Each structure stands twice: as C-alpha cells, then as structure tokens.
Amino acid sequence: MKSYEFRYGPKLISGPGSARRLGPLFPPGPCLFVTDAIVRSLGLADEALDCLRESGAEPAVFDSVEQDPSLGTLMAAVRAGQGCVSVVGFGGGSPMDVAKLAAYLLGSGDDLDALWGVGKAVGQGLPLALVPTTAGTGSEATPVSVITVGSSEKRAVSSAALLAGWAILDAELTLGLPREVTAATGLDAAVHAIEAYTSARLKNPMSDLLAREALRLIDANLIRACDRPDDLEARGAMLLAAHLAGVAFANAPVAGVHALAYPLGGHFHVPHGLSNALMLTHVLGHNMHSAMPLYAELGVLLDPSLQPLGQQGQAAGFVDRLAALTRSAGLPQRLSEVGVAACDLDLLAAEAMKQERLIVNNPCPISEADARRLYEAAL
Template sequence: MQGYEFRYGPHLISGPGAARRLAEVLPAGRSLFVTDANVRALGLADGVLAALPDPIVFDAVEEDPSRDTLMAAVAAGEGCTSVVGFGGGSPMDVAKLAAYLIATGEDLDTLWGVGKALGRKLPLALVPTTAGTGSEATAVTVITVGGSEKRGVNSPALYADWAVLDAELTLTLPRHVTAATGIDAMVHAIEAYTSARRKNPMSDMFARKALRLISDNLLIACDRPDDLEARGKMLTAAHLAGIAFDNAPVAGVHALAYPLGGHFHVPHGLSNALMLTHVLSHNMEAARPLYAELGAMLDPTSRDIGQQGQAQAFVQHLSRLSRAAGVPQRLSAVGIGPEHLDLLASEAMKQERLLVNNPCPITEADARRLYEAAL
C-alpha cells in the first residue's frame, strides 16, 4: 500500500437554520460579509445579517470574479475582525482570499499556485447557498485575471474556520441552478476518483459517497424543490465532493470548462455539464476500471455485463441524469459555434495545473475535437 496525505480544514455546522448560528461563533467586532446582488435580492442573507453586529456588506461579486472585485472586497474589509462568504462558489472564493489579504497585506501576485500563501488569515466562515462548488470545504480559490484567464491560489491557509450547511437557504433555487450545480458537484466527485495525482482511499471514500447522494437526490431536488431532506443531502454531497477534490484534484472536464466561463460567461456548473460525457469518453481507455467501479456502485444490475459494459453504462447514466434534470446538452445552446473551436482549444491548453491530473493526455487537437463533439 502506497503512502498518502489527506487534509480537511473547516469545523462543519449543518442543519436547517444553521446559518443563523453564525453570530455565535464569529469573534467580536465587525464582519466583512461577502455575497452577490442576487443573493441579497432573494433575501437569503437577511436573517444572518440581522444577527451580526454592524456587518460591512460587499455584494458586488460577479460570476467568475475578477481581480478588481477581489481587491475591492479587500478594501471594503479594512478594519474587520472576520469574514463571511455567503452564496455560491464566487462569493466564497472572494471571501477566502479577502480574509487572507486583509490580514496579511501580501501582494496577490506572489500567491498564485500551490503552497505560496503561508500567512494567517482573518477568522472565516463560508455558507453555500447552492449545492455545487464545495468551495466551503477546500483550500483553493480561483480568480479571473486579464479578462479571461483563471488563476488559483491553493494553500491550507485558505481553509474556512467554519463551513455552514443550511438546506433552508437552497429551497428557492431555480431548477436550472439546482441541476447545473448538482452536476458540478458530480464532476468534482468523478474527477477526484479518477485523478492521476494524489488519489487515495480517503478521497475515494468521500467521492463515492458524494456521487451516490447526488445520483439519488438530484432529480428529487429538481422536481420537488421544497424537499428539505433532498436539499440537505445535495448540500452534503457537494461538501463531500469538495473534500475529495481538495485532496485528489480535478482534471480534464474542468480544464475544458474554464474557457467556456472565461470567454462566454457560461456558469461554471453548466460548463462542466456540457463537457462531462465527452471528456469521460476520451478518458475511457485509461479510466475504464474506475468508471466501471462507479457504474457498478450506482447500478448494481450492471455488475454482470463486464468492465467495458459497466464503464459505458456509467457514462450513459450521467448523460440520462443530466438530460432529465433539464441541463442544456450542446454548446450551441449557449451561443458557441464552430468559429470558436480554435480559441477554446488554445485556451484549454493553458490549464496545465488541471490537465496534468487527467487519466490520459489531452492535446490541443483532442480539445478541439471534444469541443466540436459538444457543439
């Protein structure tokens, strides 16, 4: 048995209404409350904000948050004693780095990459309002720089002190958001389970549990949006998938998804969903045994059809689930055409930190072919 390392950071608080407990755990003083305008408009943060003593609210976070947005949040939080990230992955990512930069005053450009942030951040609480990114569980944040390029900071210093899973906050999510973010979490689990780097028995355990929970509950959450139990299980699944990919990093699906967000502003979960089955088919030769394991787990009746059949059944199961949830299936549905293929393929090659984790190589020609298949 080979040795491995496994890490997990936050103190987890879970249950309906759990977000209202934030005021009990945060230190005295003013909090920087990082969110987005949509979350504010829906009133999801009202109860928490009312319980916090004089918070500073920064609600200008956009999808694929920019460096300028991050630095504006840092400026807004000067003098704060804690930071709360409340919303989807974008507000949580901004909150992580803001908590670090406010406390340390370090130059952001010295932090890109793995293990560069070595200082001590402000106390940080992360509260997801979607069941998808798992950002509340991870020590990585992704920021858009230069207009379209995504860069990451990955360091244990970014772990939240508290991760709060409150299913009540997800009850009003529209179906298309529930579907896309659920598929996003599914991609995290699958890519962690098949990652070429740092895959280990612990990450496998979290990935398998996450995948089973999503497979069993995604359509229930889509079809019965007020089902608190299904919503809670989806939040748990996204969190478990976050733990998994924080330790066994994601790969080709994410590498090809990022240019869709950076250049065409396709939401991250939908970007992953659009590329999922195409990349998995490309990986089939290298990852067949692992896909077969996951296929047999989700459908025990497939255990008698052999490894190839199990692996193919797994990919087909994911495709059916995505379609049933109502997720768009073609790049053309989000305004991407043949004229964009060269740009996308070239941009995907910049995601070296992700491509190195894929079970098999993805060349620029491969990327172009996969985008073409997804049109």
C-alpha cells in the same frame, strides 16, 4: 498501501436553520460579509446578518460579487474589509471564492501576484466562515479561489492557508432554487466527485470514500430536488454531497473536465456547473482507456444491475447514466445552445491548454488537438 496526506477541511455545522449559529463564531468587531446582489435581494442573508449584529460582530456588507468574479471585484472586497477582524462568505461559489482570498490577503498582507498557483500562500488569514446557498461548488470545503484576470483568464490560488475555519450547511437557504441552477450546480458536484475519484495525482482512499458517497447522493437526489424545489430532505442531501465532493477534490484535484470548462466560462460566460456538464461525457470518453476500471466501479455503485456485465460494459453504463442525468435535469446538451460556434473551437482549445494545473491531473493526456476534438464533439 501507498503513502498519502489528507486534510479534512473546515469545522462543519449542519442542519436546517444552522446559518443562525453564525454570530457566536467570531469575536466582536467589524466583519466583512461577502455576498452578491441576488442573495441580498432574496433576503437569504438577513437572519445571518442579524445574528452577527446580536453577537457584537459589525457586518460590513460587500454584495458586488458577480459570476466568475474579477480581479477588480476581489480587490474592491479587500478595500471594503480594511479594519475587519473576520470574514464571512455567503452565497454560491463566487462569493465564497472572493471571501477566501480576501480573508487571506487582509490577514496576511501578502502581495497577490506572488500567490497564484499551488502552495504559495503560507501566511495567516482572518477568521473565516463560509455559508453556501447552492449545492454544487463545494467551495466552502476547499483551499482554492478562482479569479478572472483580464477579460477571460481564470487564475487560482490553491493553498491550505485559504481553508475556512467553519462551513455552515443550511439546506433552508437552498429551498426554491430554480431548476436550472439546481441542475447545473448538482452536476458540478458530480464532476468534482468523479474527477477526484480518477485523479492521476494525489488519489487516496479517503477522497475515494467521500467521492463515492457524494456521487451516490447526487444520483439519488438531484432530479428529486429539481422536480420538488421545496423538498428539504433532497436539498440537504445535495448540500452534503457537494460538501463531501469538495473535501474529496481538495485532496485529489480535479482534471480535464474542469480544464475544458473554464474557457467556456471565461469567454462565453457559461455558468461553471453547466460548462462542466457540457464537457463531462466527452472527456469521460476520452479517458475511457485509462480510467475504465474506476468508471466501472462507479457504474456498479450507481446501478447494481450493471454487475453481471464486463468492465467495459459497466464503464459504458456509467457514462450513459450521467448523460441521462443531464438530460433529465433539463440542461442544455450542446455547446451550440450556449453560443459557441465552430469558429470558436481553436480559441477554446488554446485556452484550455493554459489550465496546466488541472490537465496534469487527468488520467489520460489531453493535447491541444484533443481539446479541439472534444469541443467539436460537444458542439
């Protein structure tokens, strides 16, 4: 038995309609409500906003969060939250990431430039609740906020001080999501589970337990949710899977797939989940020698018929099953389908090397030459 630490994350409120329980969580007074324009236009936030008002919280709505939120957006949210006593993040990973860091900055008064990296935020943020409307990022469960600085550089603040007090999982908010969003966010959650299970740093039995269950739920429910977008049971299972994977990787951090995915989002504006899906099997292949026993365990978990095979066959079966899952979900299979060309590979490889906090967690080293080779394989 090795020593380890594990943090469970926010208090969880789950079930259809649970977003209507948001109001009583906060004291009366102004509440910064961080979301995006699409969520507002679809009316997904209406009942939550009404609930806050009925409980005496006065929502100050900030709905200008974009995909891959910028530093300018974060600081605009902080300005909108001046005088607020609580914060809600409502939407996908981008609004929740902005809400986490805005809540911390508003409560602590710290200088953002001193916070980039791991464990540097040690102050006290405002009371925070996070409500995901997609089943993928697990951001409601993690102490990480990723912000785009400049035109393409992604920086992160990772600290327990960013953890929300409450996470609300309401599957009704995810009903009817388009297939491409359902598929990409679901594969994002799968990557979180896989990378937590194989993380070279801080791997622990609690994260392993959650990662295995998350992956099992995704394998059983992702295509069902894609094919039947109003299937509440499948949507709920995917939302739970994303949350479990989020708690897992909050304690056993993600690695090479994410390191290679971030430049695709920063330079080509590929949605994060799709970026992960495009690089997943290529990085798994790169890691195979080092992570084969763990991939074999996950292979048998998802497909018990692999049990009679040797370890190599079980691990290969796992990679094949994930490749089949991305195809069945209808996601693009090649980088060329999302605008990447051969002339971009050097840039992408150099940018991936900047993700040092992620690459260090990979079970097998990734050099700049390795990164370029993997991008080329995915092209």
